[in-house]
Amino acid sequence: MLYWRRNRGLMTLTGFMLAVCTPLAALAATQGSVPPKTIPEVRSHAYYILDESASSVLAARNERTAVPIASITKLMTALVVLEAGQPMDQGVTITADDVRGTAGNGSRLAAGYKLSRQDLLHLALMSSENRAAYALCRSYPRGLRACVQAMNKKAAALGMSTAHFVEPTGLSSRNVASPEDLAKLVLAAAGNRTISEYSTSARHTVIVSRHQLEFRNTNLLVANPAWQVDVQKTGYIPEAGRCLVMQAVIDGRPVVMVLLNSYGKYTRIADAKRVRTWLESRSRVAAL
DSSP: OOOOEEEEEEEEHHHHHHHOOOHHHHHHHHHEEEEOOSSSOSSEEEEEEEEGGGGGEEEEEEETTOOOOOGHHHHHHHHHHHHHTTOOTTTEOOHHHHHHTTSSOOOOOOOEEEHHHHHHHHHHSSSSOHHHHHHHHTTTTTTHHHOOOOOHHHHHHOOTTTOOOOSSSSSSOOHHHHHHHHHHHHHHHHTTTHHHHHHHHHOOEEETTEEEEEEEEOOOOGGGGOOOOOEEEEEEETEEEEEEEEEETTEEEEEEEEEEEEEEHHHHHHHHHEEEEEEEHHHHHHHH
């Protein structure tokens, strides 16, 4: 190895080159000549980034592998419930079946509470309320089984060839789909005004049994004024990891992000921010 002598110390040639090159790289960055990374520094195990306006896949990893999708399931539940055309102002009572169907998961919706179908849908999409989603599907025409069948039929109609659903909440790891197919689900959900509105509201209050309950969105980005999120859904079960899908407007264009199986409570949000930074850096370079 080559060495350079300096003040009785030793500095490697590699260290010397780094010392020289680092300021040059910084100078180049200030001049806008450093190209952006070819892929974003996403830490989620699987992801899929789609420029909807150009129908162009910008970046992807493990995008065609079906994996557990946790509460991303609720976007499909919402689609089929809305397409059933049931009265949204009709009251639906939480039953013991809803409690058993979501066993092991906490909920503030106790058996006997009665909410409108629209409130249940709002809570399922915004705060990922599992009993709300289960009650919606249980009260679907001809019941829970018919609802799940409708979910799988809708997935096939959307071209989601890897998708399969066994229940409406996402608590089962047998609800699976690939990131590529989930982008199709996000696009379908974004085209529904009710799903878009409910999934992106920051909070929602319901009154049950003379009690007022306030629920908040599980996605912190919807309350961030720097973001324009048109539709979103978070999810988590141990088998799926932390998940996030959404459509957001970045640099004036709609972008679909699918981020699956991230580790750590905040990694999925950090990944979304990293994707946005990456896209914005690409746009700045393209504008030069």
